[in-house]
Amino acid sequence: MAEIEWPWQYSFPPFFTLQPHADTRAKQIAAWKSLVLEYYRITKQAVVDVREVHTNPLFNNTNINRKLPSEAVLIILEELGKSGNASPLDKNKQRWLVYWHTLEEWGDIIYNWAQENGFVGSVCTLFELTQGEDTIEQEFHGLDTEVLIRSLKTLEAARKAELILFDENQGVKFF
Amino acid sequence: MNRFEYADSRLMPNEVYARRDMAVRLYDGDTKTNFEGGELILTSHRILWGRPGDIPRGNTCLSLSLRYVVFFEEENPGPFSFGRSKKIILHLSEPAVDKMPGPADNSLYNYVKLSFKEGLDSHFITQLSDTIIKRVWETSTTGLIVLNNAHDNQGNSKLLPQIKPRTGIIGIERSLQAKQKETDQNISLAFRDLTKLMDMAKDMVAISKTISAKIRERQGDITEDETVRFKAYLMSLGIDDPVTRDAYKSSNEYFEQLAKQLAYILEEPIKEVGGMMTLTDVYCRVNRARGMELLSPEDLLHASRRLAPLSLPIVLRSFDSGVMVLQIHSHDDNAVVDRITELLKERESMTAEDLAQSEGISVLLARERLLVTEKYGKACRDDSIEALKFYPNLFLEEISND
Structure with missing residues (x-):
């Protein structure tokens, strides 16, 4: 896991209290959003469970003994959802999928890679895409499968690919 | 024996x-x-x-x-x-x-x-x-x-005529006791009268209310002479003008006078404590100054509300939290905010208690000042189990520095 360079806010106690002043709060949430995405990009994680956020160093800075309350975490996730960087996995909004590129962006990135490497018209397994040797240099290497499927679905909707999902075999065909 | x-x-x-x-x-x-x-x-x-x-x-x-x-x-x-x-x-x-x-x-x-x-x-x-x-x-x-x-x-001619049963120390003691008993009775009698008076007063107020309502209903039907006479009766009962009670006509004047007095006696003290004084402090100070003729909290509040319309040098101000203070008319929030911003920068963080100590003001007021500063976007809060601490608002400042 790569080392994260925490921003200055991370060691600033007020960062962990939701600010009542509107402008301040906007800045605070913006800072949180970028920090969350940055953290998930570097750690290559995708799922946030609101019930377990405090096991996550992101929301619990033990150095200054501050935790971000769950309500605030939820607000940040909803803000991320608005900008297309997160979506809830269940109705209670307890588990969230977080992605530092929006699904459309991911789709484009993958499709560009397929075009450049001559995979258009052929089938790739999802394992090949995220774990294969061809994609080690790519940003989507190691991407969460759920995020991958969702971004490929955007390609499918744009008629650039077709998902092939059997029990064991998960693949995609690019057009 | x-x-x-x-x-x-x-x-x-x-x-x-x-x-x-x-x-x-x-x-x-x-x-x-x-x-x-x-x-x-x-x-x-x-x-x-x-x-x-x-x-x-x-x-x-x-x-x-x-x-x-x-x-x-x-x-x-x-x-x-x-x-x-x-x-x-x-x-x-x-x-x-x-x-x-x-x-x-x-x-x-x-x-x-x-x-x-x-x-x-x-x-x-x-x-x-x-x-x-x-x-x-x-x-x-x-x-x-x-x-x-x-x-x-x-x-028996030897027996003295009975004036008092006993004389000497015991006699004096007894007469003292008798006196005490008498006063006791008098007092309880007086209070009995007072309770009667109170009971009566309730009835009187009720009567006067119904009559005044009637007068208002049919203003024309009663001759002016009768109205005047009735008012005179009410006055003699010591009930202050119940006819216009709802309109607060007479209390208004009272509150205005009171407001002027408040402004007169409080202007200097408020300036001394930094331009702002909580209403509770005001209440204590005013009543200490008055000594006997004490003000009720309601009267003080009413009078304080009259301060602003009379354009007196002090005004009533209620914070968002509901805390009410009297402050100098020329009092400027910006000045306070600047001062606190400076303090925050100096010390990195402050609780209301810290500010109260360093500025010599009440904790309540200190808290309000910090909240005002926050409202102006110059402070941000850190609400932890330790305390509510305020920090310089780095969120906004850092951005403008960038």
Whole structure:
């Protein structure tokens, strides 16, 4: 896991209290959003469970003994959802999928890679895409499968690919 | 000893039993008598002494009427007395003429002693003094005594006319007591009157309300003369202008005057404490200054609300949190915010308590100031279990620096 360079806010106690002043709060949430995405990009994680956020160093800075309350975490996730960087996995909004590129962006990135490497018209397994040797240099290497499927679905909707999902075999065909 | 009389050990109709002590010996003055090891009964009227078992059987016993007792004391044991019995000395007044026969017709002494062989119960003294103070025997037998006296006066010229039952110290004490009783009664009487007045006042207010409502209803029907007269009645009752009560006409003037006074007396003190004073502090200060004619919190609040419309140098201000303060009209939030921003930068973080200490203001006010600063976007909060701390608003500042 790569080392994260925490921003200055991370060691600033007020960062962990939701600010009542509107402008301040906007800045605070913006800072949180970028920090969350940055953290998930570097750690290559995708799922946030609101019930377990405090096991996550992101929301619990033990150095200054501050935790971000769950309500605030939820607000940040909803803000991320608005900008297309997160979506809830269940109705209670307890588990969230977080992605530092929006699904459309991911789709484009993958499709560009397929075009450049001559995979258009052929089938790739999802394992090949995220774990294969061809994609080690790519940003989507190691991407969460759920995020991958969702971004490929955007390609499918744009008629650039077709998902092939059997029990064991998960693949995609690019057009 | 000659005050004792033979008596029936049964209690008289009004008599109330108080207590019983065992193994008591009687002394005539300082000399021992052969009345020893007896039972001593204290009642509301008398002290009864009987041989063991006599009193329960209802036999004749010795009786000393408590009205003879002028004064009693506990005997201090001398340095050479080794007996463990405690003695009480009863100082007695002259025997009454109509006294029943007793064990002794003459005595050299004006006092008797009760010797408690088995130790003296400390309650005996308190109970004895209680019964003597109550003087139950007087209330029940006054009639008899007066009759007796009237009878005696004819045959006995030696007897003094009864002006007061007793003179001397006891007489003075009694007259004092009588006076006290009188004042007591007067006071309770006065309060009874007062409660009556209050009851009446309620009715009066109710009546005046209905009448004033009627007057308002049909303004034209009642002649002006009648209205004036009615108002005069109400005034004489001390009810202030209930006709226009809803409009607060007269209280308005009062509050305006009060507001002016507040502005006059508080302008300097408020400036001294930094341009702002909580209403509670104001309340205390004003009432301390007024001394007697105290203001009610409501009146103060009403008067404070009148400050701004009268364009006086101080105004009432309510914070979002509901805290109300009086502040100098020229008071500038920006100045406060700047000052606090500076302080925050100096110290990195502050709680309301820190600010209150450093600025010498109340914690409540300090908190309000920090909240104002936050509202101006110059501070941000850190709400943890430790305390609510305020920090310089780096969120906004860092961005503008970038």
